[in-house]
Amino acid sequence: MALLELQHLKKYYATQKAVDDISFSIQQGSIFGLLGPNGAGKTTLLRMITGIFYPDEGSILFDGAPFNAISDVQRIGYMPEERGLYKKMKIGDQVLYLAQLKGLSKTVALEKIKFWFKRLEMESWWNKKVEDLSKGMSQKLQFVTTVMHEPKLIILDEPFSGLDPLNANLIKDEIYGLAQRGSTIIFSTHRMEQVEEICDHIVLVNLGKKILDGTVQQIKQDFKENKFNIRLDGVPAGINSNAFEVLSSDMHDHTVKIKDGYKSNDVLKYFIQQDINVEAFNEILPSLNDIFIRLVEDTNAKTRSFQKVNV
Template sequence: MSNLLVADKITKKYQSHLALNEVSIAVPGQSIFGLLGPNGAGKTSLIRIINQITGPDSGSITFEGKPLSKKHIEQIGYLPEERGLYKKMKVGEQALYLAQLKGMEKYEAKTKLKHWFEKFDIAPWWNKRIEELSKGMAQKVQFIVTVLHEPKLLILDEPFSGFDPINANLIKEEILRLRDNGATIVLSTHNMSSVEEICEHIALINQSNVVLNGAVKQIQQDFKEDIFEVTFKGNKIAFTNAMWTGAELLDSKESDGITTSTVRLLNNLKPNDLLKAILPEVEILGLREIVPTMSEIFIKKVQEKTGGNHE
């Protein structure tokens, strides 16, 4: 699939602070792309440049293969982390106003808004003032306004923040549906579980640099350490002896006569070699490879860059 958005060697300085240092990312079309990094890493600076709020000092951005320009603004929807609505305005009135700012006709905007308000269970609040809404309801309104004009690119900054699990799942399902219907989503988040659930590609920015970039599944494969969890019945000493020099026992727990051991394979041994060695000694109930989570990978890469200190 071709890339919808490509940032090439983007550099941005604010006085003496280097916010982005030759940052390059490629966002495939009709995908969910995770933009990750600790606070102050440079994510917001890159998002502001993509939204043309600020410009880069050097480097370039292309949108559908063409240099990013003002005409692309209407094809981008942006949900900032700092939510902001006019508190004294009525909910429906404000949603209509914001939709028209995106270039939508009033009748079309109102029809689509009514549909979304029903779907998100906030239709009774159409004539209430914004200040009467809970934080979660206000965020629903902002999400709706962000996606209403059906932009090709959606940039969502911490879209799950402040939502209870039910509403967070509602937003997640809508993000997946929007992707399936042709949208490309850049998801800026600290929520690593949501990254694993819905992101296909990620870029990790730390201290103004891209330190990890690629497909989520491939990154997890690259960070594997040949660690397996073996569940068995039988003599633990016989199990350990059977592994001999082929594997290192990292952890072992027993409950109701069933042992769960975590082992690291050594000397390029394969899982089949481990099974052959231990099969004569114990009854194997399960074998599972331990694949690192995105949270573990995130922490490892950030600590590498900061010398072990992570705020």
């Protein structure tokens, strides 16, 4: 079941189309990646989802009903990339204040704060001020203020910014845990390796339009180029086959690309016939970073060509 559905959303700034007819849905309990280069329309989309902006056209359904910016915002946790904390305020007082704004009683809020502070190793922070925190410490604090009221939808914009590897793993584990407990998470980042590791489903936007929508594994399959890594027992004198071309070789390891009309079995058959032992045979799938660059550059090039024709 979809927790969030975006239907033909449009948002304009003067003559610029920040969001241009974008539709997609996000399933309950999933970790969803919203990707795109700077200026693609991601922030505008997030601000419409959270009720900060209203769409000029289109609609948003939240939990099966039209989105209500007043009541539904209590069921959303939004962690923006920029800091939204009071620098001079004590951390404990600040988290308590923000929790009560989200509808928690003081008693419940204090219980939740103690739980999260202990879980993220922040117990000694209560009387510190935000201005005394490092960027990574501020990021952990902002994460707590985002998830403490147990929102159904959690939006995390660059959540690992400023975190060392240990704390990044700590936050990552909490993201998995929140999804397992039923929260739906929108994860926005420029770090493609994090998306591959964390997200179930992604949407890529560029120049205000959706240019990719699917599961991480399906997208990698869709963009594969029939390339394989082969490790051989011994160094063959020469490799020459109609079934594939050798892209690179390094002693025992070779990268090949299978030609049209042939299959992986044809590659293996060649080496068997040559009496060469194959120790490993692995398909090379493109990284999301490679796919991201390829699609963004392609859409940018098409847009420039269109603009030249219409000048």
